[in-house]
Amino acid sequence: MMMPDTRPIALITAHGQPSDPNPPEAALARLAAQVQDLLPEWQIRSATLSAPGRFKAELTPGVIIYPFFMARGWFVGKVLPRRIGDIPHQMACPFGLDPALPALVAAAIDHEVAQRGWTGQDYDLLLAAHGSARGPKAAEAANNFATALRPLLPLARIATGFVEQAPTIETAARGLKDRALCLPFFAQSGDHSRTDIPQSLTAASVHDAPLQVTGALPGTAALIAQALLSCRRTAEIR
Template sequence: MERADTAGAAVLVAHGSPSDPVTQEAAVQALARAVAAELPGVWAVRAATLAADGALERVFDGLASGACVFPLFMSDGWFVGTALPRRLQALGRGGARILTPLGMLPAFHDLCAELVLAAIAAEGWRPDDTAVILAAHGSRRGEVPARRTREAAEAIASRAGVRSVQPGFVEQAPFLADTLRAAPPQALCLPFFAADAGHVTHDLPAAVAASGFRGPVLPAAGTAPGVVRIVARALCEIPRSDGS
């Protein structure tokens, strides 16, 4: 049950992995605990994945009606814009405030630029000589995820001062393997994913192997330690019902 003196309540929601729901469910719950520890005061921060059977239904038990939802997604595409609101409505939580997804936050773009620059420095390269391939999901359902990825690519390029940031997608053109194949010799790959799940552990290595790409491939951006601070900050910035 939620404590009466909590400063706020939030549910972190991720896609999860239908083929490995337990691992991804544990990962988002660990993130929720880390975010709660970062927040001032006492917060009720919980987490669930859409893929784990019954997880979203259980996570709201005992939470106040004002609990908000933080999407651990890279865009406001079909899952955030349609599937998640439908699921919440079915739970009687249709009025829950859904915050801006992780991948669309300027602070997350800052973090991505930091990850890129750290990798470039480790290679002894210059940013303005380095290309970045932004490995992303894309979507067969619509253009929103690709558009958000291109917006993120522009933001990261501006912040990092690199030669270019070019998206490559798992589900649509330009496909990731083709983008990696066309990369210049001095290039690295940043996976623009929220979790270290199937697209990162299977689709990305397959695309790297098929393309012959030999540059550094970084961990998924959404798994970086700095994400805890970004989520906590986003929750702290939610206007409270008392106007404070």
């Protein structure tokens, strides 16, 4: 007789891309596999909200939902609860609000600065974020992240620009100097990071390509693993 699987279950979920759901779904599955390697005693699942039926298929009572989103905005605050319904669950902190994320990003930026030979020199860092016409939380998350990042990167002049609201990425990019980096403040790569952000930079006469999205930086899987462990410990204390 097979024993029941009593491992804790986590479901990493992201928005995905409605126009082409398969690539983001596959990318999220690869990230989930990396987290699974770090948490072998767990069941780590993944589903984007844009892939038809995927989220519902992976949802199970007692699951820890990990929102691979940059803010507690419309999707985390409204769409996810509707999709979950009355199924018992825990909700982890969204990726973009994790207190450990600024240090992860600072390490990646420091590495990039060293690779470019800029060590000891000041430079510009543009956080290219989504923003939202539905409410302030997306912009607040990006601006608060910039505030947390500044003491970790004292030589960086950090600015934010947005796809959906002012200041736009193009407007923010017009103030960049010769030494400049653009970090897409997104969990997954998609049309915004591959098309909209590069076009905005070009329109502002910035010809360097943006860095990879925040959610693809080294250490992301380890950050998620630690967040899931912390979420479970908090539930056990209660």
